[in-house]
Amino acid sequence: MGFPAALTIGPVRIVPATVLAPMAGVTDTVFRRFIRGLGGCGLLMTEFTSSNGVVGSSRTRKPGPTLEYLAFEPDEHPISAQLFGSDPVVMAEAARVCQDLGFDLVDVNLGCPVKKVVRCNGGSGLLRDLLLVERILREVRAAVSIPLTLKSRSGWNDQEIVAIQLARLAEDCGVDALALHPRTREQGFAGRADWGLIAEVKTVVQIPVIGNGDIVTPEDAGRMAAETGCDAVMVGRAAASDPWIFHQIEQYLGTGRYDTPTAEDRYRIMRSYYSRLMDRAEPDLVGKMKQFATYFSHGVRNGAGLRREIHLSQTASEILERLDRFFQSELSDRRT
Numbered sequence: 179m180g181f182p183a184a185l186t187i188g189p190v191r192i193v194p195a196t197v198l199a200p201m202a203g204v205t206d207t208v209f210r211r212f213i214r215g216l217g218g219c220g221l222l223m224t225e226f227t228s229s230n231g232v233v234g235s236s237r238t239r240k241p242g243p244t245l246e247y248l249a250f251e252p253d254e255h256p257i258s259a260q261l262f263g264s265d266p267v268v269m270a271e272a273a274r275v276c277q278d279l280g281f282d283l284v285d286v287n288l289g290c291p292v293k294k295v296v297r298c299n300g301g302s303g304l305l306r307d308l309l310l311v312e313r314i315l316r317e318v319r320a321a322v323s324i325p326l327t328l329k330s331r332s333g334w335n336d337q338e339i340v341a342i343q344l345a346r347l348a349e350d351c352g353v354d355a356l357a358l359h360p361r362t363r364e365q366g367f368a369g370r371a372d373w374g375l376i377a378e379v380k381t382v383v384q385i386p387v388i389g390n391g392d393i394v395t396p397e398d399a400g401r402m403a404a405e406t407g408c409d410a411v412m413v414g415r416a417a418a419s420d421p422w423i424f425h426q427i428e429q430y431l432g433t434g435r436y437d438t439p440t441a442e443d444r445y446r447i448m449r450s451y452y453s454r455l456m457d458r459a460e461p462d463l464v465g466k467m468k469q470f471a472t473y474f475s476h477g478v479r480n481g482a483g484l485r486r487e488i489h490l491s492q493t494a495s496e497i498l499e500r501l502d503r504f505f506q507s508e509l510s511d512r513r514t
Contacts, residue, residue, distance in 0.1 A: 181403045181431050185220065185386060185410040187355045188325035190256050190282050192220040192410065194431075196399070196424050197357070197388055199414030200226050200260040200287070200329070203469070207249050208454050213417065214254060218424030220410070222257045224248055226287045226301075229263030229272035236275045248279060258283035258327065262290060264299040266313040270321035277322045283354075284322060286314065288330035288344070291363045302331045302363035305340055308347060315351035325354040329390070329412075332375055335364040345379045345387075357388035357412050367415075376406040388412050396423065396430035419476035421447065441478060445505040448474045452501075456494060467497050479508065 185195040198205060198213055200223040210222045224247055231244030250257055259276040261284065263269045273284045288311065290301030297303070304311050319326050328348055333339040341358055348356050360375040361367070371391030380387045389408035393399050399411045416423050422439055429436035439447075451474065452467055460466050471488040475481040487500040 181400055182409055185388070187283060187327065187386060190325055192256055194218060194220045194428055195410035196427060197221040197410055197412040198223055198417060198424070199390060199412045200224060200285070201414055201418065202226055204418050206247070207251060207254065208451070208458055208460070210254055210257070211251060212451055212454065213421055213424065216421055216425050218426070218428035220256070222254050223285065224250070224257070224259050226260045226262050226290055229261045229265070229269045232261065232272040232275050233268050236271070248276065256282040258285050260285040260287050260329065262287035262295060262300045264304060264310065264314070266317035269314050270317040273318045273322045277324050281324065283325045283327055284318070286318065286326070286328040288328055289359055291331070291366055296363065302334065305331065305334050305344070305363065306338070308340060308344065311344070312347055312351060315348060315353060319352040326352065327355045327357065328353055329357040329359070331363055332358065332360045332372065333362050335362050339375070341375050341379055342382055345383045349383045349385050353385065355386040355388060355409070357390050359390040361391060373402055373406050376402070376408055380407045386410065390414065396427045396436050399427045400431060418473040441505070441508055444474060444478050445509070448501060452494070452498065463494050464491070464497065467494060471497075
């Protein structure tokens, strides 16, 4: 199908050529290891992390909540730390901290559309100031020896598409690879991602280009690679509701078919994920369990009822009781 066998970024070889997108509130170490354990994902990325927070925690030598975003385990390699910010010096210092922590790569966020980030000229807000982007990239590149990548949207709005200009700039600044989500900041997640723009970027730079946006099924991943010539695909929101998707992509590319999770599979995965949260003593355990009930119950028959039951729960044990009761009833009905 023309899908790349592997992705090489500097000295880092990523097999298969699939990437878990950074997602705030989702891609913490528990979720990342969960995805890695299910198979098929080549590169993991942290949640996007404030460069100011990283530097502040590093200077005071206090762990703090920001550095929790950068906590990872040995079995997560290869792994990339994603940073956001608008101060070139601070971004460079934060990148050095990430390198010292043992990350394989460091990534600059130029895509986050959230207002409070954009208001500080971070994330996709930087797409309106490519001169500042250049200063950031050059400072960070000079500060670290590990591969430097960036993840970007296509521009601020339809009248300000800067993907081509940004790609050339990134390559000139020594960036080792870039990921493009071809929606504008103004679009948010509405409309369709313009995969044609990924193909255009691929023709103007020599560095690897990772395609992102609207990959919901394994077929989408194969189609994106075929249509754009991208060097890897990055999956975000779909992985939250279908954590098997990377394994499914691997199956599909190898055989043309893939397994569809059953109700039993979804029960096991929710139980397993909740156990990992509890073992790690997640600070907002109940909140996290409720959040992922919304994701993982996607496609479950009578899933709305399960979500309602879980969201009414007050404790972790109550959530587990309601989860067990729901699936015992659901699976019993299917057998009769």
